[in-house]
Amino acid sequence: xxxxxxxxxxxxxxxxxxxxxxxxxxxxxxxxxxxxxxxxxxxxxxxxxxxxxxxxxxxxxxxxxxxxxxxxxxxxxxxxxxxxxxxxxxxxxxxxxxxxxxxxxxxxxxxxxxxxxxxxxxxxxxxxxxxxxxxxxxxxxxxxxxxxxxxxxxxxxxxxxxxxxxxxxxxxxxxxxxxxxxxxxxxxxxxxxxxxxxxxxxxxxxxxxxxxxxxxxxxxxxxxxxxxxxxxxxxxxxxxxxxxxxxxxxxxxxxxxxxxxxxxxxxxxxxxxxxxxxxxxxxxxxxxxxxxxxxxxxxxxxxxxxxxxxxxxxxxxxxxxxxxxxxxxxxxxxxxxxxxxxxxxxxxxxxxxxxxxxxxxxxxxxxxxxxxxxxxxxxxxxxxxxxxxxxxxxx
Amino acid sequence: xxxxxxxxxxxxxxxxxxxxxxxxxxxxxxxxxxxxxxxxxxxxxxxxxxxxxxxxxxxxxxxxxxxxxxxxxxxxxxxxxxxxxxxxxxxxxxxxxxxxxxxxxxxxxxxxxxxxxxxxxxxxxxxxxxxxxxxxxxxxxxxxxxxxxxxxxxxxxxxxxxxxxxxxxxxxxxxxxxxxxxxxxxxxxxxxxxxxxxxxxxxxxxxxxxxxxxxxxxxxxxxxxxxxxxxxxxxxxxxxxxxxxxxxxxxxxxxxxxxxxxxxxxxxxxxxxxxxxxxxxxxxxxxxxxxxxxxxxxxxxxxxxxxxxxxxxxxxxxxxxxxxxxxxxxxxxxxxxxxxxxxxxxxxxxxxxxxxxxxxxxxxxxxxxxxxxxxxxxxxxxxxxxxxxxxxxxx
Numbered sequence: 001x002x003x004x005x006x007x008x009x010x011x012x013x014x015x016x017x018x019x020x021x022x023x024x025x026x027x028x029x030x031x032x033x034x035x036x037x038x039x040x041x042x043x044x045x046x047x048x049x050x051x052x053x054x055x056x057x058x059x060x061x062x063x064x065x066x067x068x069x070x071x072x073x074x075x076x077x078x079x080x081x082x083x084x085x086x087x088x089x090x091x092x093x094x095x096x097x098x099x100x101x102x103x104x105x106x107x108x109x110x111x112x113x114x115x116x117x118x119x120x121x122x123x124x125x126x127x128x129x130x131x132x133x134x135x136x137x138x139x140x141x142x143x144x145x146x147x148x149x150x151x152x153x154x155x156x157x158x159x160x161x162x163x164x165x166x167x168x169x170x171x172x173x174x175x176x177x178x179x180x181x182x183x184x185x186x187x188x189x190x191x192x193x194x195x196x197x198x199x200x201x202x203x204x205x206x207x208x209x210x211x212x213x214x215x216x217x218x219x220x221x222x223x224x225x226x227x228x229x230x231x232x233x234x235x236x237x238x239x240x241x242x243x244x245x246x247x248x249x250x251x252x253x254x255x256x257x258x259x260x261x262x263x264x265x266x267x268x269x270x271x272x273x274x275x276x277x278x279x280x281x282x283x284x285x286x287x288x289x290x291x292x293x294x295x296x297x298x299x300x301x302x303x304x305x306x307x308x309x310x311x312x313x314x315x316x317x318x319x320x321x322x323x324x325x326x327x328x329x330x331x332x333x334x335x336x337x338x339x340x341x342x343x344x345x346x347x348x349x350x351x352x353x354x355x356x357x358x359x360x361x362x363x364x365x366x367x368x369x370x371x372x373x374x375x376x377x378x379x380x381x382x383x384x385x386x387x388x389x390x391x392x393x394x395x
Numbered sequence: 396x397x398x399x400x401x402x403x404x405x406x407x408x409x410x411x412x413x414x415x416x417x418x419x420x421x422x423x424x425x426x427x428x429x430x431x432x433x434x435x436x437x438x439x440x441x442x443x444x445x446x447x448x449x450x451x452x453x454x455x456x457x458x459x460x461x462x463x464x465x466x467x468x469x470x471x472x473x474x475x476x477x478x479x480x481x482x483x484x485x486x487x488x489x490x491x492x493x494x495x496x497x498x499x500x501x502x503x504x505x506x507x508x509x510x511x512x513x514x515x516x517x518x519x520x521x522x523x524x525x526x527x528x529x530x531x532x533x534x535x536x537x538x539x540x541x542x543x544x545x546x547x548x549x550x551x552x553x554x555x556x557x558x559x560x561x562x563x564x565x566x567x568x569x570x571x572x573x574x575x576x577x578x579x580x581x582x583x584x585x586x587x588x589x590x591x592x593x594x595x596x597x598x599x600x601x602x603x604x605x606x607x608x609x610x611x612x613x614x615x616x617x618x619x620x621x622x623x624x625x626x627x628x629x630x631x632x633x634x635x636x637x638x639x640x641x642x643x644x645x646x647x648x649x650x651x652x653x654x655x656x657x658x659x660x661x662x663x664x665x666x667x668x669x670x671x672x673x674x675x676x677x678x679x680x681x682x683x684x685x686x687x688x689x690x691x692x693x694x695x696x697x698x699x700x701x702x703x704x705x706x707x708x709x710x711x712x713x714x715x716x717x718x719x720x721x722x723x724x725x726x727x728x729x730x731x732x733x734x735x736x737x738x739x740x741x742x743x744x745x746x747x748x749x750x751x752x753x754x755x756x757x758x759x760x761x762x763x764x765x766x767x768x769x770x771x772x773x774x775x776x777x778x779x780x781x782x783x784x785x786x787x788x789x790x
Contacts, residue, residue, distance in 0.1 A: 001593045001595070001621055001622055001645075002593070003595075003645060003647040003648055004647075006507070006508045006561065006562070006595060006648070007507065007508065007651070008506070008507060008508050008509050008510045008513070008532070009510045010506070010510070011507065011651070014654055014655070014658070015654075038461065038462050039461075041457035041458070041460070041461055042457075044457050044460045044461075046452075046456065046457055046460070049452060049460070050448075050449070050452055053445075053448045053452075054445070057441075057444060057445055057448075061441065062436035062437075062439050062441055063436070064636060065436070065439045065441070065444070065634035065635070065636040065637065066433065066434075066436055066439075066634075066635060066636050067433050067630075067635045067636060068636060100495055100638075100660040100663075100664075101660055101661055103658070103659065103660050103661045104659070104660050107658060107659045107660070111403070111405070111531060112401070112402065112403060112406065113401045113402065113403050114403050115403045115404045115405070118403070129661070132657055132658035133658045133659070135658065136506060136655070136658055137403070166401065167401070198396045198397070200396070200398075200401060226396055227396055235462075239460035239461075239666075240460070240461060240462045241459060241460040241461050241462060241463060241664060241665030241666055242460065242664055242665075242666055243495075243660065243661070243662070243663070243664045250396075250398060252398040252399075253398055253401070256402070256406070259409055259410075260409070260531070262527055263409070263498070263502060263527035263528045263530065263531055264498065264499070264502045264528070264659060264660075265495040265496055265498050265499050265502070265638065265659075265660065266496055266498045266524070266638070267638070268495075268638070269495075269636060269637055269638045269664050269667050270636030270637075271634075271636055271637055271667065272664055272666065272667065
């Protein structure tokens with residue numbers, strides 16, 4: 001039969017994730033991949049999973065395998081409420097909801113709010129997974145300027161003065177793809193701006209626990225609680241394969257998001273939520289997180305050092321105090337996409353930065369480099385190979 | 396701030412699931428609930444979960460906790476391919492995809508295919524969770540006639556002659572809510588009709604393994620493979636809290652559904668998929684399923700017997716050979732919703748059948764009764780209480 005006519009109009013905006021396609025290529029042996037965006041398996045607390053599983057079976061028995069509330073498993077919500085309180089975010093357990101990864105809440109927010117043509121304001125560049133979540137609901141994107149201190153507040157102000165915006169989407173801390181962090185001063189300005197314009201901010205914060213230097217900065221949620229949906233995940237500090245995301249949102253939005261999620265997947269795995277509850281309740285996160293940081297910190301440093309050493313003149317790396325990525329910008333006229341084949345030939349993969357922009361003209365000279373999946377020595381070799389590839393196409 | 400203006404147009408069609416609201420009421424102690432729709436926790440293979448978990452940790456190590464393919468965890472897809480082959484459904488492992496519960500694929504199909512106003516043809520009554528999945532995409536519903544042998548083929552033929560239908564949605568075996576099964580003769584007719592009209596059928600099959608009497612009937616998928624998306628789940632034969640659904644679909648549709656799912660939740664829990672793979676690969680399903688059937692079969696029989704014994708004249712129960720529900724129809728003029736308060740007063744809860752119809756005028760005299768959550772003696776008492784309530788409002 002002819003299946004083409006089955007497609008809804010919204011499929012026009014849905015494309016295979018370009019990075020996903022790149023990742024397939026770089027799974028080839030012999031290539032060092034700086035293209036990925038996933039945590040190192042060495043960061044998972046494998047030594048205690050068995051113990052957590054035993055505890056869950058003993059404590060919750062068959063309840064851990066039964067259908068559960070769409071809102072989330074209460075013991076986990078209680079633990080996350082405590083975790084959020086430590087970050088200055090006040091949310092009682094019944095005000096913290098669980099989703100299937102943070103992707104689950106990005107989808108739910110888009111489904112709840114976006115009618116075709118509604119405008120979403122984004123950092124340029126932005127997180128690609130958010131675009132995958134938003135695209136099917138056919139929004140228009142308004143791109144806003146960033147620099148090394150994160151989103152430029154004047155750009156937000158201008159956007160809100162000239163457009164009717166459904167919501168703003170930001171990754172303010174150790175952003176994917178740039179690794180940049182919005183400064184405290186700018187967070188205060190942004191909180192003031194969104195409150196004055198009465199606009200909703202979706203603050204996506206998967207990485208802030210992965211800080212390798214400098215002082216923590218408060219979430220924007222703490223500065224404008226009624227105007228922010230704060231999203232985070234246990235994927236980077238526990239295990240991504242368990243698919244545990246969570247959010248704190250104003251009551252009206254939260255109740256609607258539950259209704260949305262009910263139609264999408266009923267609820268998130270009860271067993272996995274129970275494992276996560278035990279991970280937090282048993283204090284394992286606080287002992288394990290320093291181990292994750294000790295794993296990644298030298299990798300970030302190795303990459304920053306190698307970039308300083310090997311990159312040709314005119315190439316710069318954005319400052320970053322944490323997360324999983326570094327962001328390299330080449331000189332004007334440099335085309336990262338043209339480098340790609342040569343880099344693969346030299347045995348190293350990266351993601352051309354242009355894929356993270358909604359405007360196809362932007363970011364042509366940028367590259368995203370991941371440092372969580374390779375050790376320091378390998379990272380140094382990879383950066384040298386990358387630099388060699390750059391030299392060879394610049395000849 | 397004012398949140399109301401944030402809502403997308405599609406939220407007009409999204410309401411709190413009526414049954415969910417009913418279930419909240421009946422959680423009160425002292426009420427025997429026939430209103431639920433969930434498996435008994437006694438049906439979960441709790442005695443082997445620890446063993447499965449140990450095996451997964453040993454075999455897959457950190458891979459069971461890492462991000463994985465949107466399509467699903469390959470070892471599970473291999474096992475499901477074998478399971479489907481036993482049902483006469485030919486799908487190689489890479490043609491079987493995993494979703495977060497069967498709800499996940501219902502959402503994905505709707506998102507992929509429904510533009511506002513597109514027509515979906517449904518049995519009247521139909522599964523409420525499917526409506527929760529479809530509603531946000533703003534379809535129009537065309538209801539089709541059912542009788543004790545399932546969907547009436549002439550009603551399907553008429554529907555396809557008079558409407559341009561995006562897809563047909565059926566639960567052909569032990570349907571929720573009616574417990575009815577489409578006969579083999581009708582399956583053949585329906586396969587012929589959908590092939591002749593070149594229309595897609597979504598065949599939802601969560602219950603067929605729970606057969607207490609009679610011979611298995613083949614899935615419609617086996618009769619019209621190119622025209623059917625076949626959906627099933629491990630929620631009724633393993634554990635619902637693990638949220639493992641799966642489907643076999645024509646390649647074009649399958650590839651699009653993967654793209655859709657990528658934006659919704661990236662992938663389903665790797666760990667839970669690995670547990671399910673071990674459950675199937677270790678042969679546990681084939682030893683455990685008879686235990687589930689031995690648990691439910693006498694419960695169904697106890698309910699059927701009690702209904703025969705206690706129900707007043709004019710009330711009938713639809714024949715059913717399996718699943719989780721029985722469907723009672725009262726005489727013309729009987730209003731099940733009016734019985735509800737009296738039944739609760741008498742200490743028994745059920746779901747008025749009208750909630751399972753898209754046309755609010757239909758099914759006023761019907762009731763859905765669940766028999767998986769109470770033992771035989773309790774079921775007998777519950778049905779007697781229900782009958783007493785009916786007598787008292789009929790006076």
